Amino acid sequence: MRIITTVAEMQTLVRDLRAAGSTIGCVPTMGALHDGHASLIKSAAEQHGTVITSIFVNPTQFAPTEDLSKYPRNLERDTLIVAQAGGTVIFAPTVDEMYPSGFSTSIHVGGITEVFEGARRPGHFDGVATIVAKLLIAMSPDEAYFGQKDYQQTLVVRTLVRDLGLPCTITVRDTVREADGLAMSSRNVYLNEEERAQASSLYRALILARTMIENGERRATEIEHAMSATLLQIPGLTIDYASVVMADTLATCDVLPEKTNVVLLLAVRIGTTRLIDNMRCTVGG
Protein backbone atom coordinates (compact mmCIF):
# COMPACT_ATOMS: atom_id res chain seq x y z
CA MET A 1 0.00 0.00 0.00
CA ARG A 2 1.34 3.38 -0.96
CA ILE A 3 0.40 6.06 1.55
CA ILE A 4 0.63 9.64 0.29
CA THR A 5 0.35 12.60 2.62
CA THR A 6 0.86 15.70 0.45
CA VAL A 7 -1.10 17.17 -2.42
CA ALA A 8 2.04 17.74 -4.49
CA GLU A 9 3.15 14.11 -4.15
CA MET A 10 -0.37 12.94 -4.97
CA GLN A 11 -0.49 15.04 -8.15
CA THR A 12 2.92 13.80 -9.27
CA LEU A 13 1.94 10.18 -8.68
CA VAL A 14 -1.34 10.54 -10.58
CA ARG A 15 0.39 12.23 -13.50
CA ASP A 16 2.94 9.41 -13.67
CA LEU A 17 0.30 6.69 -13.38
CA ARG A 18 -1.81 8.27 -16.09
CA ALA A 19 1.22 8.66 -18.38
CA ALA A 20 1.84 4.95 -17.84
CA GLY A 21 -1.68 4.23 -19.09
CA SER A 22 -3.58 3.67 -15.86
CA THR A 23 -7.03 5.10 -15.26
CA ILE A 24 -7.73 6.37 -11.77
CA GLY A 25 -10.67 5.60 -9.53
CA CYS A 26 -11.01 7.29 -6.16
CA VAL A 27 -13.06 6.83 -3.02
CA PRO A 28 -13.12 9.90 -0.77
CA THR A 29 -13.69 8.92 2.87
CA MET A 30 -13.27 10.20 6.42
CA GLY A 31 -11.72 6.87 7.43
CA ALA A 32 -13.35 4.59 10.04
CA LEU A 33 -13.93 2.36 7.04
CA HIS A 34 -16.72 -0.20 6.97
CA ASP A 35 -18.17 -2.59 4.40
CA GLY A 36 -19.87 0.30 2.61
CA HIS A 37 -16.49 1.88 1.88
CA ALA A 38 -14.99 -1.52 1.02
CA SER A 39 -17.75 -2.08 -1.49
CA LEU A 40 -16.95 1.27 -3.17
CA ILE A 41 -13.25 0.41 -3.30
CA LYS A 42 -14.05 -2.99 -4.84
CA SER A 43 -16.25 -1.32 -7.46
CA ALA A 44 -13.46 1.09 -8.31
CA ALA A 45 -10.87 -1.70 -8.50
CA GLU A 46 -13.00 -3.52 -11.08
CA GLN A 47 -12.89 -0.48 -13.36
CA HIS A 48 -9.52 1.19 -12.77
CA GLY A 49 -5.88 0.18 -12.64
CA THR A 50 -5.32 2.56 -9.74
CA VAL A 51 -7.71 3.06 -6.83
CA ILE A 52 -6.96 5.90 -4.45
CA THR A 53 -8.82 5.96 -1.14
CA SER A 54 -8.60 9.31 0.58
CA ILE A 55 -8.83 9.32 4.36
CA PHE A 56 -9.34 12.76 5.80
CA VAL A 57 -11.58 13.77 8.70
CA ASN A 58 -12.52 17.19 7.36
CA PRO A 59 -12.93 19.64 10.24
CA THR A 60 -14.77 22.26 8.19
CA GLN A 61 -17.82 20.06 7.65
CA PHE A 62 -18.39 19.64 11.38
CA ALA A 63 -20.25 22.35 13.27
CA PRO A 64 -18.67 23.45 16.58
CA THR A 65 -21.26 21.38 18.48
CA GLU A 66 -20.65 18.20 16.50
CA ASP A 67 -18.49 15.12 16.96
CA LEU A 68 -15.21 16.12 15.26
CA SER A 69 -12.97 15.33 18.22
CA LYS A 70 -14.51 11.94 18.94
CA TYR A 71 -14.90 10.90 15.29
CA PRO A 72 -13.23 7.46 15.06
CA ARG A 73 -9.70 7.40 13.59
CA ASN A 74 -7.57 4.30 12.95
CA LEU A 75 -5.31 4.49 9.91
CA GLU A 76 -3.76 1.07 10.53
CA ARG A 77 -7.11 -0.72 10.53
CA ASP A 78 -8.30 1.38 7.55
CA THR A 79 -5.17 0.42 5.59
CA LEU A 80 -5.98 -3.29 6.01
CA ILE A 81 -9.55 -2.74 4.80
CA VAL A 82 -8.36 -0.76 1.76
CA ALA A 83 -5.84 -3.48 0.90
CA GLN A 84 -8.40 -6.28 1.25
CA ALA A 85 -10.81 -4.40 -1.00
CA GLY A 86 -8.24 -3.97 -3.76
CA GLY A 87 -7.18 -0.36 -3.17
CA THR A 88 -3.62 0.50 -4.15
CA VAL A 89 -3.05 4.00 -2.81
CA ILE A 90 -4.17 5.85 0.31
CA PHE A 91 -4.19 9.64 0.35
CA ALA A 92 -4.10 10.68 4.00
CA PRO A 93 -3.13 14.33 4.28
CA THR A 94 -2.94 16.22 7.57
CA VAL A 95 -5.29 19.06 8.43
CA ASP A 96 -2.37 21.48 7.99
CA GLU A 97 -1.72 20.11 4.50
CA MET A 98 -5.30 20.69 3.42
CA TYR A 99 -5.86 23.93 5.34
CA PRO A 100 -2.50 25.65 5.70
CA SER A 101 -2.15 28.90 7.61
CA GLY A 102 -3.92 31.68 5.72
CA PHE A 103 -6.37 29.34 4.00
CA SER A 104 -9.36 31.49 3.06
CA THR A 105 -11.29 29.90 0.19
CA SER A 106 -14.69 28.28 0.39
CA ILE A 107 -17.03 26.79 -2.17
CA HIS A 108 -20.76 27.17 -1.90
CA VAL A 109 -23.33 25.14 -3.80
CA GLY A 110 -26.70 26.89 -3.65
CA GLY A 111 -30.25 25.57 -3.81
CA ILE A 112 -30.16 21.93 -2.73
CA THR A 113 -27.97 22.78 0.26
CA GLU A 114 -30.61 24.98 1.88
CA VAL A 115 -32.81 22.14 3.13
CA PHE A 116 -32.52 18.99 5.28
CA GLU A 117 -28.88 18.50 6.33
CA GLY A 118 -27.96 21.95 5.03
CA ALA A 119 -30.64 23.63 7.13
CA ARG A 120 -29.67 21.68 10.26
CA ARG A 121 -25.90 21.70 9.95
CA PRO A 122 -24.83 25.30 9.20
CA GLY A 123 -21.75 25.40 6.97
CA HIS A 124 -21.71 21.62 6.55
CA PHE A 125 -22.11 21.55 2.78
CA ASP A 126 -19.70 24.44 2.22
CA GLY A 127 -17.17 22.30 4.07
CA VAL A 128 -18.10 19.26 1.99
CA ALA A 129 -17.98 21.11 -1.34
CA THR A 130 -14.63 22.72 -0.54
CA ILE A 131 -12.92 19.52 0.58
CA VAL A 132 -14.38 17.40 -2.21
CA ALA A 133 -13.15 19.92 -4.79
CA LYS A 134 -9.70 19.91 -3.16
CA LEU A 135 -9.59 16.11 -3.02
CA LEU A 136 -10.69 15.74 -6.64
CA ILE A 137 -8.10 18.34 -7.71
CA ALA A 138 -5.43 16.47 -5.74
CA MET A 139 -6.33 12.97 -6.98
CA SER A 140 -7.76 14.02 -10.40
CA PRO A 141 -9.55 10.70 -10.83
CA ASP A 142 -11.38 9.57 -13.93
CA GLU A 143 -14.16 8.36 -11.65
CA ALA A 144 -15.03 9.07 -8.01
CA TYR A 145 -17.26 6.76 -5.95
CA PHE A 146 -19.68 7.83 -3.23
CA GLY A 147 -22.22 5.92 -1.14
CA GLN A 148 -25.88 6.77 -1.40
CA LYS A 149 -26.25 6.89 2.39
CA ASP A 150 -25.30 10.56 2.30
CA TYR A 151 -27.91 11.21 -0.35
CA GLN A 152 -27.98 15.00 -0.25
CA GLN A 153 -24.18 15.02 -0.32
CA THR A 154 -24.21 13.04 -3.55
CA LEU A 155 -26.42 15.73 -5.13
CA VAL A 156 -24.07 18.45 -3.88
CA VAL A 157 -21.05 16.60 -5.27
CA ARG A 158 -22.71 16.04 -8.65
CA THR A 159 -23.62 19.73 -8.88
CA LEU A 160 -20.16 20.84 -7.79
CA VAL A 161 -18.38 18.64 -10.32
CA ARG A 162 -20.69 19.66 -13.15
CA ASP A 163 -20.50 23.38 -12.30
CA LEU A 164 -16.72 23.53 -11.93
CA GLY A 165 -16.20 21.27 -14.95
CA LEU A 166 -14.02 18.82 -13.05
CA PRO A 167 -13.19 16.07 -15.56
CA CYS A 168 -14.44 13.24 -13.39
CA THR A 169 -17.41 10.88 -13.47
CA ILE A 170 -19.35 10.65 -10.21
CA THR A 171 -20.67 7.19 -9.43
CA VAL A 172 -23.07 6.63 -6.54
CA ARG A 173 -23.48 3.11 -5.16
CA ASP A 174 -26.32 1.71 -3.06
CA THR A 175 -26.09 1.96 0.68
CA VAL A 176 -24.64 -1.16 2.26
CA ARG A 177 -26.70 -2.37 5.23
CA GLU A 178 -26.33 -4.56 8.28
CA ALA A 179 -28.43 -7.76 8.44
CA ASP A 180 -31.30 -5.89 10.14
CA GLY A 181 -31.25 -3.10 7.55
CA LEU A 182 -29.29 -0.45 9.48
CA ALA A 183 -27.25 1.59 7.01
CA MET A 184 -23.54 1.13 7.58
CA SER A 185 -22.04 4.29 9.05
CA SER A 186 -18.89 5.16 10.92
CA ARG A 187 -21.14 6.76 13.52
CA ASN A 188 -22.91 3.47 14.37
CA VAL A 189 -20.12 2.75 16.86
CA TYR A 190 -21.58 5.50 19.05
CA LEU A 191 -24.73 3.41 19.66
CA ASN A 192 -25.01 1.27 22.79
CA GLU A 193 -26.55 -2.17 22.52
CA GLU A 194 -30.14 -1.05 23.10
CA GLU A 195 -29.81 1.91 20.73
CA ARG A 196 -28.23 -0.33 18.11
CA ALA A 197 -31.29 -2.59 18.21
CA GLN A 198 -33.61 0.41 17.98
CA ALA A 199 -31.71 1.88 15.02
CA SER A 200 -33.16 -0.64 12.57
CA SER A 201 -36.41 1.32 12.85
CA LEU A 202 -35.08 3.72 10.18
CA TYR A 203 -34.93 0.94 7.64
CA ARG A 204 -38.36 -0.36 8.66
CA ALA A 205 -39.81 3.12 8.18
CA LEU A 206 -38.23 3.40 4.73
CA ILE A 207 -39.49 -0.02 3.65
CA LEU A 208 -42.99 0.79 4.91
CA ALA A 209 -43.04 4.05 2.96
CA ARG A 210 -41.74 2.38 -0.18
CA THR A 211 -44.43 -0.28 0.11
CA MET A 212 -47.10 2.41 0.48
CA ILE A 213 -45.87 4.08 -2.73
CA GLU A 214 -45.75 0.74 -4.52
CA ASN A 215 -49.34 0.16 -3.37
CA GLY A 216 -50.49 3.44 -4.86
CA GLU A 217 -50.25 5.98 -2.03
CA ARG A 218 -49.40 9.36 -3.52
CA ARG A 219 -50.12 11.76 -0.64
CA ALA A 220 -46.78 12.94 0.80
CA THR A 221 -48.24 13.69 4.25
CA GLU A 222 -49.65 10.16 4.56
CA ILE A 223 -46.29 8.66 3.69
CA GLU A 224 -44.45 10.98 6.04
CA HIS A 225 -46.88 10.32 8.90
CA ALA A 226 -46.41 6.58 8.46
CA MET A 227 -42.62 6.91 8.61
CA SER A 228 -42.84 9.14 11.70
CA ALA A 229 -45.25 6.77 13.42
CA THR A 230 -42.89 3.86 12.86
CA LEU A 231 -39.92 5.82 14.19
CA LEU A 232 -41.75 7.21 17.22
CA GLN A 233 -42.44 3.70 18.50
CA ILE A 234 -38.85 3.86 19.71
CA PRO A 235 -38.71 5.50 23.16
CA GLY A 236 -36.20 8.36 23.29
CA LEU A 237 -35.95 8.68 19.52
CA THR A 238 -36.43 12.21 18.19
CA ILE A 239 -37.08 13.01 14.55
CA ASP A 240 -35.19 15.73 12.71
CA TYR A 241 -37.08 15.03 9.52
CA ALA A 242 -38.97 12.20 7.82
CA SER A 243 -39.84 13.38 4.34
CA VAL A 244 -40.56 12.33 0.81
CA VAL A 245 -39.32 14.76 -1.85
CA MET A 246 -38.34 14.84 -5.51
CA ALA A 247 -35.15 12.82 -5.94
CA ASP A 248 -33.18 15.26 -8.11
CA THR A 249 -34.15 18.60 -6.56
CA LEU A 250 -35.30 17.72 -3.01
CA ALA A 251 -38.40 19.81 -3.80
CA THR A 252 -41.51 18.98 -1.80
CA CYS A 253 -44.62 17.68 -3.53
CA ASP A 254 -48.08 17.32 -1.96
CA VAL A 255 -48.94 14.53 -4.39
CA LEU A 256 -46.13 12.38 -5.79
CA PRO A 257 -46.15 12.73 -9.57
CA GLU A 258 -46.39 9.51 -11.59
CA LYS A 259 -43.29 8.24 -13.38
CA THR A 260 -40.87 10.33 -11.37
CA ASN A 261 -38.20 9.47 -8.86
CA VAL A 262 -38.65 10.50 -5.27
CA VAL A 263 -36.44 9.99 -2.25
CA LEU A 264 -37.42 9.19 1.31
CA LEU A 265 -35.17 11.09 3.70
CA LEU A 266 -34.79 10.39 7.39
CA ALA A 267 -32.75 12.00 10.14
CA VAL A 268 -33.25 11.01 13.76
CA ARG A 269 -31.47 11.17 17.05
CA ILE A 270 -31.25 8.05 19.21
CA GLY A 271 -29.74 8.99 22.54
CA THR A 272 -26.90 11.34 21.60
CA THR A 273 -26.30 9.80 18.17
CA ARG A 274 -27.68 11.36 15.01
CA LEU A 275 -28.47 8.91 12.21
CA ILE A 276 -29.56 9.54 8.63
CA ASP A 277 -30.87 7.18 5.98
CA ASN A 278 -32.72 7.37 2.68
CA MET A 279 -34.29 5.35 -0.10
CA ARG A 280 -34.99 6.27 -3.70
CA CYS A 281 -38.29 5.11 -5.18
CA THR A 282 -39.80 5.27 -8.64
CA VAL A 283 -43.42 6.40 -8.49
CA GLY A 284 -45.73 4.17 -10.55
CA GLY A 285 -44.44 3.49 -14.04
Add this chain to the structure above:
Amino acid sequence: MRIITTVAEMQTLVRDLRAAGSTIGCVPTMGALHDGHASLIKSAAEQHGTVITSIFVNPTQFAPTEDLSKYPRNLERDTLIVAQAGGTVIFAPTVDEMYPSGFSTSIHVGGITEVFEGARRPGHFDGVATIVAKLLIAMSPDEAYFGQKDYQQTLVVRTLVRDLGLPCTITVRDTVREADGLAMSSRNVYLNEEERAQASSLYRALILARTMIENGERRATEIEHAMSATLLQIPGLTIDYASVVMADTLATCDVLPEKTNVVLLLAVRIGTTRLIDNMRCTVGG
Protein backbone atom coordinates in the same frame (compact mmCIF):
# COMPACT_ATOMS: atom_id res chain seq x y z
CA MET B 1 -5.33 29.25 -34.73
CA ARG B 2 -7.41 26.60 -33.06
CA ILE B 3 -10.58 28.03 -31.50
CA ILE B 4 -12.21 25.84 -28.85
CA THR B 5 -15.65 26.60 -27.46
CA THR B 6 -16.45 23.77 -25.03
CA VAL B 7 -14.87 22.68 -21.77
CA ALA B 8 -14.93 19.02 -22.78
CA GLU B 9 -13.09 19.69 -26.05
CA MET B 10 -10.60 21.89 -24.21
CA GLN B 11 -9.83 19.17 -21.66
CA THR B 12 -9.39 16.55 -24.39
CA LEU B 13 -7.03 18.80 -26.34
CA VAL B 14 -4.93 19.60 -23.28
CA ARG B 15 -4.68 15.94 -22.32
CA ASP B 16 -3.53 15.06 -25.86
CA LEU B 17 -1.04 17.93 -26.00
CA ARG B 18 0.41 17.00 -22.64
CA ALA B 19 0.64 13.33 -23.62
CA ALA B 20 2.58 14.51 -26.69
CA GLY B 21 5.07 16.24 -24.41
CA SER B 22 3.92 19.87 -24.57
CA THR B 23 3.71 22.09 -21.53
CA ILE B 24 0.76 24.45 -21.38
CA GLY B 25 0.75 28.17 -20.66
CA CYS B 26 -2.50 30.09 -20.47
CA VAL B 27 -3.59 33.71 -20.46
CA PRO B 28 -7.13 34.22 -19.13
CA THR B 29 -8.70 37.36 -20.63
CA MET B 30 -12.06 38.99 -21.25
CA GLY B 31 -11.02 39.73 -24.83
CA ALA B 32 -10.70 43.31 -26.14
CA LEU B 33 -7.02 42.46 -26.23
CA HIS B 34 -4.32 45.13 -26.05
CA ASP B 35 -0.55 45.19 -25.81
CA GLY B 36 -0.74 44.15 -22.15
CA HIS B 37 -2.41 40.88 -23.10
CA ALA B 38 -0.07 40.45 -26.08
CA SER B 39 2.89 40.80 -23.76
CA LEU B 40 1.51 38.03 -21.51
CA ILE B 41 0.95 35.76 -24.51
CA LYS B 42 4.52 36.41 -25.71
CA SER B 43 5.86 35.58 -22.24
CA ALA B 44 3.88 32.34 -22.23
CA ALA B 45 5.04 31.42 -25.74
CA GLU B 46 8.67 31.75 -24.66
CA GLN B 47 8.12 29.12 -21.96
CA HIS B 48 5.50 26.72 -23.29
CA GLY B 49 4.87 24.71 -26.44
CA THR B 50 1.17 25.47 -26.20
CA VAL B 51 -0.31 28.84 -25.25
CA ILE B 52 -4.05 28.98 -24.67
CA THR B 53 -5.67 32.41 -24.50
CA SER B 54 -9.13 32.29 -23.01
CA ILE B 55 -11.57 34.96 -24.11
CA PHE B 56 -14.67 35.13 -21.96
CA VAL B 57 -16.54 38.21 -20.77
CA ASN B 58 -17.62 36.80 -17.43
CA PRO B 59 -21.05 38.18 -16.50
CA THR B 60 -20.82 37.17 -12.83
CA GLN B 61 -17.98 39.58 -12.08
CA PHE B 62 -20.01 42.57 -13.24
CA ALA B 63 -22.47 44.17 -10.85
CA PRO B 64 -25.92 44.98 -12.30
CA THR B 65 -24.94 48.65 -12.60
CA GLU B 66 -21.70 47.97 -14.42
CA ASP B 67 -20.66 47.86 -18.08
CA LEU B 68 -21.28 44.20 -19.01
CA SER B 69 -23.45 44.94 -22.05
CA LYS B 70 -21.16 47.58 -23.50
CA TYR B 71 -17.90 45.76 -22.71
CA PRO B 72 -15.99 45.64 -26.03
CA ARG B 73 -16.14 42.32 -27.91
CA ASN B 74 -14.36 41.52 -31.17
CA LEU B 75 -13.19 37.91 -31.55
CA GLU B 76 -11.84 38.43 -35.05
CA ARG B 77 -9.55 41.25 -33.99
CA ASP B 78 -8.57 39.36 -30.82
CA THR B 79 -7.64 36.30 -32.88
CA LEU B 80 -5.19 38.35 -34.93
CA ILE B 81 -3.57 39.74 -31.79
CA VAL B 82 -3.26 36.27 -30.26
CA ALA B 83 -1.68 34.93 -33.45
CA GLN B 84 0.79 37.80 -33.72
CA ALA B 85 1.84 37.29 -30.10
CA GLY B 86 2.51 33.58 -30.60
CA GLY B 87 -0.62 32.06 -29.09
CA THR B 88 -1.72 28.75 -30.60
CA VAL B 89 -5.16 28.11 -29.10
CA ILE B 90 -8.10 30.32 -28.16
CA PHE B 91 -10.65 29.10 -25.66
CA ALA B 92 -13.82 31.13 -26.25
CA PRO B 93 -16.76 29.43 -24.56
CA THR B 94 -20.28 30.87 -24.55
CA VAL B 95 -21.97 32.07 -21.37
CA ASP B 96 -24.27 29.00 -21.56
CA GLU B 97 -21.26 26.72 -21.74
CA MET B 98 -19.72 28.19 -18.59
CA TYR B 99 -23.00 28.75 -16.71
CA PRO B 100 -25.50 26.18 -17.93
CA SER B 101 -29.05 26.13 -16.64
CA GLY B 102 -29.04 25.11 -12.96
CA PHE B 103 -25.54 26.39 -12.32
CA SER B 104 -25.37 27.06 -8.59
CA THR B 105 -21.75 26.95 -7.39
CA SER B 106 -19.68 29.91 -6.26
CA ILE B 107 -16.21 30.26 -4.83
CA HIS B 108 -15.40 32.82 -2.18
CA VAL B 109 -11.94 33.92 -1.18
CA GLY B 110 -12.09 35.69 2.18
CA GLY B 111 -9.93 38.40 3.71
CA ILE B 112 -8.24 40.27 0.89
CA THR B 113 -11.53 40.51 -1.03
CA GLU B 114 -13.20 42.62 1.66
CA VAL B 115 -11.41 45.87 0.82
CA PHE B 116 -10.82 48.15 -2.20
CA GLU B 117 -12.39 46.58 -5.30
CA GLY B 118 -14.16 43.96 -3.20
CA ALA B 119 -15.79 46.59 -0.99
CA ARG B 120 -16.87 48.70 -3.97
CA ARG B 121 -17.94 45.94 -6.38
CA PRO B 122 -20.22 43.53 -4.45
CA GLY B 123 -19.81 39.96 -5.68
CA HIS B 124 -17.04 40.91 -8.08
CA PHE B 125 -14.34 38.69 -6.60
CA ASP B 126 -16.69 35.73 -6.10
CA GLY B 127 -17.32 36.00 -9.83
CA VAL B 128 -13.60 36.25 -10.51
CA ALA B 129 -12.66 33.33 -8.26
CA THR B 130 -15.37 31.09 -9.68
CA ILE B 131 -14.55 31.77 -13.33
CA VAL B 132 -10.77 31.60 -12.83
CA ALA B 133 -11.16 28.21 -11.11
CA LYS B 134 -13.37 27.00 -13.96
CA LEU B 135 -10.96 28.28 -16.60
CA LEU B 136 -7.95 26.74 -14.89
CA ILE B 137 -9.82 23.42 -14.54
CA ALA B 138 -10.77 23.57 -18.23
CA MET B 139 -7.30 24.53 -19.52
CA SER B 140 -5.26 22.84 -16.75
CA PRO B 141 -2.17 24.86 -17.60
CA ASP B 142 1.25 24.40 -16.10
CA GLU B 143 1.48 28.18 -15.82
CA ALA B 144 -1.12 30.95 -15.97
CA TYR B 145 -0.21 34.57 -16.70
CA PHE B 146 -1.92 37.64 -15.30
CA GLY B 147 -1.22 41.35 -15.58
CA GLN B 148 -0.40 43.35 -12.49
CA LYS B 149 -2.88 46.07 -13.44
CA ASP B 150 -5.59 44.16 -11.61
CA TYR B 151 -3.40 43.91 -8.54
CA GLN B 152 -5.98 42.78 -6.00
CA GLN B 153 -7.21 40.19 -8.51
CA THR B 154 -3.72 38.71 -8.72
CA LEU B 155 -3.74 38.25 -4.93
CA VAL B 156 -7.17 36.61 -5.10
CA VAL B 157 -6.01 34.28 -7.88
CA ARG B 158 -2.83 33.32 -6.01
CA THR B 159 -4.84 32.55 -2.87
CA LEU B 160 -7.46 30.59 -4.80
CA VAL B 161 -4.88 28.46 -6.60
CA ARG B 162 -2.93 27.77 -3.43
CA ASP B 163 -6.05 26.98 -1.38
CA LEU B 164 -7.64 24.64 -3.93
CA GLY B 165 -4.29 23.04 -4.74
CA LEU B 166 -4.63 23.67 -8.47
CA PRO B 167 -1.39 22.35 -10.02
CA CYS B 168 -0.54 25.57 -11.79
CA THR B 169 2.08 28.29 -11.35
CA ILE B 170 0.70 31.83 -11.30
CA THR B 171 2.94 34.38 -12.99
CA VAL B 172 2.20 38.09 -12.73
CA ARG B 173 3.78 40.46 -15.24
CA ASP B 174 4.26 44.21 -15.01
CA THR B 175 1.51 46.47 -16.25
CA VAL B 176 2.07 47.60 -19.84
CA ARG B 177 1.59 51.34 -20.25
CA GLU B 178 0.91 53.87 -22.99
CA ALA B 179 3.62 56.44 -23.76
CA ASP B 180 2.18 58.87 -21.17
CA GLY B 181 2.02 56.18 -18.48
CA LEU B 182 -1.67 55.27 -18.68
CA ALA B 183 -2.07 51.59 -17.85
CA MET B 184 -3.39 49.65 -20.82
CA SER B 185 -6.96 48.58 -20.22
CA SER B 186 -9.83 47.43 -22.38
CA ARG B 187 -11.89 50.13 -20.70
CA ASN B 188 -9.67 52.95 -21.98
CA VAL B 189 -11.78 53.01 -25.17
CA TYR B 190 -14.59 54.52 -23.11
CA LEU B 191 -12.54 57.71 -22.60
CA ASN B 192 -13.11 60.69 -24.88
CA GLU B 193 -10.12 62.70 -26.05
CA GLU B 194 -10.06 65.10 -23.11
CA GLU B 195 -10.58 62.33 -20.56
CA ARG B 196 -7.86 60.28 -22.22
CA ALA B 197 -5.41 63.13 -21.72
CA GLN B 198 -6.49 63.53 -18.09
CA ALA B 199 -6.13 59.80 -17.39
CA SER B 200 -2.34 59.98 -17.27
CA SER B 201 -2.77 61.68 -13.89
CA LEU B 202 -3.03 58.22 -12.28
CA TYR B 203 0.46 57.34 -13.37
CA ARG B 204 1.80 60.74 -12.30
CA ALA B 205 0.26 60.24 -8.86
CA LEU B 206 1.86 56.81 -8.55
CA ILE B 207 5.27 58.06 -9.62
CA LEU B 208 5.04 60.96 -7.17
CA ALA B 209 4.17 58.59 -4.32
CA ARG B 210 6.95 56.20 -5.23
CA THR B 211 9.43 59.05 -5.30
CA MET B 212 8.27 60.20 -1.85
CA ILE B 213 8.86 56.70 -0.49
CA GLU B 214 12.27 56.52 -2.16
CA ASN B 215 13.09 59.86 -0.55
CA GLY B 216 12.24 58.55 2.90
CA GLU B 217 8.58 59.45 3.47
CA ARG B 218 7.03 56.73 5.66
CA ARG B 219 3.74 58.34 6.75
CA ALA B 220 0.90 56.68 4.82
CA THR B 221 -1.41 59.69 5.12
CA GLU B 222 1.20 62.05 3.62
CA ILE B 223 1.67 59.72 0.66
CA GLU B 224 -2.06 59.29 0.18
CA HIS B 225 -2.69 63.04 0.42
CA ALA B 226 -0.06 63.66 -2.23
CA MET B 227 -1.63 61.15 -4.61
CA SER B 228 -5.09 62.59 -4.01
CA ALA B 229 -3.86 66.15 -4.56
CA THR B 230 -2.32 65.16 -7.89
CA LEU B 231 -5.51 63.43 -9.01
CA LEU B 232 -7.83 66.21 -7.89
CA GLN B 233 -6.10 68.69 -10.17
CA ILE B 234 -8.22 67.03 -12.88
CA PRO B 235 -11.66 68.71 -13.05
CA GLY B 236 -14.49 66.17 -12.85
CA LEU B 237 -12.28 63.37 -11.54
CA THR B 238 -13.58 61.63 -8.43
CA ILE B 239 -11.48 59.37 -6.25
CA ASP B 240 -12.72 55.96 -5.08
CA TYR B 241 -9.50 55.35 -3.22
CA ALA B 242 -5.86 56.42 -3.26
CA SER B 243 -4.03 54.29 -0.71
CA VAL B 244 -0.74 52.77 0.25
CA VAL B 245 -1.01 49.36 1.94
CA MET B 246 1.04 46.24 2.56
CA ALA B 247 1.62 44.50 -0.76
CA ASP B 248 0.78 40.92 0.28
CA THR B 249 -2.17 41.49 2.60
CA LEU B 250 -3.56 44.91 1.61
CA ALA B 251 -3.40 45.75 5.33
CA THR B 252 -3.17 49.44 6.18
CA CYS B 253 -0.12 50.79 7.97
CA ASP B 254 0.23 54.25 9.51
CA VAL B 255 3.98 54.12 9.06
CA LEU B 256 5.43 52.04 6.23
CA PRO B 257 7.71 49.42 7.77
CA GLU B 258 11.30 49.30 6.47
CA LYS B 259 12.32 46.47 4.17
CA THR B 260 8.80 45.51 3.25
CA ASN B 261 6.83 45.69 0.03
CA VAL B 262 3.90 48.05 -0.20
CA VAL B 263 1.51 48.76 -3.02
CA LEU B 264 0.01 52.05 -4.10
CA LEU B 265 -3.61 51.49 -5.15
CA LEU B 266 -5.72 53.95 -7.11
CA ALA B 267 -9.31 53.87 -8.33
CA VAL B 268 -10.89 56.95 -9.86
CA ARG B 269 -13.77 57.90 -12.06
CA ILE B 270 -13.20 60.24 -15.00
CA GLY B 271 -16.56 61.13 -16.51
CA THR B 272 -18.43 57.83 -16.52
CA THR B 273 -15.32 55.65 -16.79
CA ARG B 274 -13.79 53.95 -13.78
CA LEU B 275 -10.03 53.42 -13.93
CA ILE B 276 -7.71 51.55 -11.59
CA ASP B 277 -3.94 51.45 -11.38
CA ASN B 278 -1.26 50.43 -8.91
CA MET B 279 2.45 50.29 -8.26
CA ARG B 280 4.47 48.06 -5.97
CA CYS B 281 7.33 49.65 -4.04
CA THR B 282 10.01 48.29 -1.77
CA VAL B 283 10.36 50.43 1.35
CA GLY B 284 13.97 51.33 2.14
CA GLY B 285 16.20 48.25 1.96
